[in-house]
Amino acid sequence: MSKTGVIGGSGLYEIKGLTVKGKKAVSTPFGRPSGEYLIGEMGKAEIVFLPRHGKHHNIPPHMINYRANIWGFHKLGVDRILSISAVGGIKKGLIPGDIMILDQVLDMTQNREATFYDGKGGVVHIDFTAPYCPELRNILMKAGKRVNVPVKKTGTYVAVEGPRLESAAEIRSFGILGGDVVGMTGMPEASLARELEICYAGLSVVANYAAGISKKKLTVSEVMNAMKAATEKIKLLLKETFTLIPEGRKCPCKAALKEAKI
Numbered sequence: 001m002s003k004t005g006v007i008g009g010s011g012l013y014e015i016k017g018l019t020v021k022g023k024k025a026v027s028t029p030f031g032r033p034s035g036e037y038l039i040g041e042m043g044k045a046e047i048v049f050l051p052r053h054g055k056h057h058n059i060p061p062h063m064i065n066y067r068a069n070i071w072g073f074h075k076l077g078v079d080r081i082l083s084i085s086a087v088g089g090i091k092k093g094l095i096p097g098d099i100m101i102l103d104q105v106l107d108m109t110q111n112r113e114a115t116f117y118d119g120k121g122g123v124v125h126i127d128f129t130a131p132y133c134p135e136l137r138n139i140l141m142k143a144g145k146r147v148n149v150p151v152k153k154t155g156t157y158v159a160v161e162g163p164r165l166e167s168a169a170e171i172r173s174f175g176i177l178g179g180d181v182v183g184m185t186g187m188p189e190a191s192l193a194r195e196l197e198i199c200y201a202g203l204s205v206v207a208n209y210a211a212g213i214s215k216k217k218l219t220v221s222e223v224m225n226a227m228k229a230a231t232e233k234i235k236l237l238l239k240e241t242f243t244l245i246p247e248g249r250k251c252p253c254k255a256a257l258k259e260a261k262i
């Protein structure tokens with residue numbers, strides 16, 4: 001049976017309604033993942049859950065072992081990942097609480113292990129024209145409609161290194177470049193999943209106005225409160241999404257390594 005992974009971001013350290021069948025600590029050639037993977041069921045779907053910052057939110061974005069996390073899902077037989085994250089809203093009109101199905105990425109991270117192919121297994125250049133799985137994105141849209149949770153159907157995610165928040169000028173420039181939201185964890189997660197031919201979709205919750213958009217100082221409690229407020233909607237959306245995910249995959253993600261190796 002097809003298994004779907006869920007990566008929980010800030011404020012999402014468990015999925016309520018998930019029938020937990022067990023926990024798995026996974027070792028990988030790249031070190032340790034953020035914690036144990038929760039293995040469970042929601043309806044008929046098999047779910048593997050990992051909170052990316054650790055169960056007690058003790059791993060900052062720039063210290064997350066992204067390669068180990070994604071490798072762990074792969075090792076557990078996951079072929080699709082839904083990634084939940086908190087973001088700051090850059091685009092005019094976005095307000096805290098908005099939920100966005102991402103469709104593009106601007107990667108501004110600086111200091112991360114961003115590939116499984118560092119020369120030993122051959123030289124690989126995966127196609128990243130469309131960074132997120134089109135099939136999963138469509139399913140998320142359909143699920144949103146069905147459970148009446150409004151979602152923004154597209155959005156460009158700017159991935160920054162962190163852990164500091166941005167300057168107003170950085171946010172202004174990201175907006176000019178076409179960025180809609182900003183976060184610290186979306187990359188290299190998405191491209192690592194593609195390197196293992198795992199479908200990956202990003203579901204972002206606008207937790208705050210990005211720096212300089214509102215005159216207020218940004219605070220962590222603002223981000224956490226917004227994420228808490230969105231938990232119920234995210235849960236509804238995920239639950240419906242699991243019922244809509246088909247067994248087989250028709251998207252290009254499953255053959256990402258074809259014609260990608262030199």
Ligand code: HPA
Nearest residue numbers: 086087088182183184210
């Ligand atoms: N910037 C970067 N990452 C974030 C933000 C932000 O404003 N909000 C939540 N994660």
